Amino acid sequence: xxxxxxxxxxxxxxxxxxxxxxxxxxxxxxxxxxxxxxxxxxxxxxxxxxxxxxxxxxxxxxxxxxxxxxxxxxxxxxxxxxxxxxxxxxxxxxxxxxxxxxxxxxxxxxxxxxxxxxxxxxxxxxxxxxxxxxxxxxxxxxxxxxxxxxxxxxxxxxxxxxxxxxxxxxxxxxxxxxxxxxxxxxxxxxxxxxxxxxxxxxxxxxxxxxxxxxxxxxxxxxxxxxxxxxxxxxxxxxxxxxxxxxxxxxxxxxxxxxxxxxxxxxxxxxxxxxxxxxxxxxxxxxxxxxxxxxxxxxxxxxxx
Numbered sequence: 001x002x003x004x005x006x007x008x009x010x011x012x013x014x015x016x017x018x019x020x021x022x023x024x025x026x027x028x029x030x031x032x033x034x035x036x037x038x039x040x041x042x043x044x045x046x047x048x049x050x051x052x053x054x055x056x057x058x059x060x061x062x063x064x065x066x067x068x069x070x071x072x073x074x075x076x077x078x079x080x081x082x083x084x085x086x087x088x089x090x091x092x093x094x095x096x097x098x099x100x101x102x103x104x105x106x107x108x109x110x111x112x113x114x115x116x117x118x119x120x121x122x123x124x125x126x127x128x129x130x131x132x133x134x135x136x137x138x139x140x141x142x143x144x145x146x147x148x149x150x151x152x153x154x155x156x157x158x159x160x161x162x163x164x165x166x167x168x169x170x171x172x173x174x175x176x177x178x179x180x181x182x183x184x185x186x187x188x189x190x191x192x193x194x195x196x197x198x199x200x201x202x203x204x205x206x207x208x209x210x211x212x213x214x215x216x217x218x219x220x221x222x223x224x225x226x227x228x229x230x231x232x233x234x235x236x237x238x239x240x241x242x243x244x245x246x247x248x249x250x251x252x253x254x255x256x257x258x259x260x261x262x263x264x265x266x267x268x269x270x271x272x273x274x275x276x277x278x279x280x281x282x283x284x285x286x287x288x289x290x291x292x293x294x295x296x297x298x299x300x301x302x303x304x
Contacts, residue, residue, distance in 0.1 A: 024116065025115065028112065028113055028116075028282060030105050030279070032108075032109060037114065037117055037281040039093075045189060092197075092200055095204065111262070118285070121282060121286045123291055124274065124282070125286050125289040129290065129293055131266065144251065188296075194288070195284050195289070198287065200284070203272060203275040203280070206233045210229035234269045238263075239267070242256050
């Protein structure tokens, strides 16, 4: 029994490596760093969504699907729709505060670390951009109809709810050259939101729950539990860009394509590795910058 407790203490579901105390890698892996680093992203997404919905996309409400899941969960638990609309950012911050308390690490933040973190996220996004371009090379002949027909770089999954419509939300895959009703800024805003809330759902929450299930309930070894959790979370992350569940109904965001599914599964594994090695802040930032870069590449190089 004592050996089992020691084994659990030796491993962490959120970070696999212990860096030198107070080094850049150790500091920036702390949950408090994730709070400070992601706060401007959260504010940008919230303000950007309000401006987009009122000025750019007059006839629709646009939210990242993972954000809507959090809203609907909070409403199911009994919160009012108004509170549920503003609560997801608070959920992110409260979860990170809880992790910071559990870690018992220092709470200070060095302002000089912020720019290096941005640079690190951009550099970590480049391998995914290269992989995306390889997997989604345009083919000869007329493209198939759809919002992504001219966009070889995949980006975020969002939910669009037409104002006054009673039907289930129309969900589609968004890239920089999405349909004409969407602006470049709209795609950037939703990409930033996807970086935060998809990582919250599929990495921070889902992987930790799967680790508890496989390691504590099923009794798998730590290494097998990690592999199983990462692969399942990556596959679900990829699948939700094709088929998602909203408002009690299933919706299709895009026709199933093995190439796109394989790429996003690999991206999910990549983000899971970042989450394990660098923590939530760097992972969410990398995801957000990937979506931003993908949007810009599509807009300036692949948008007809």
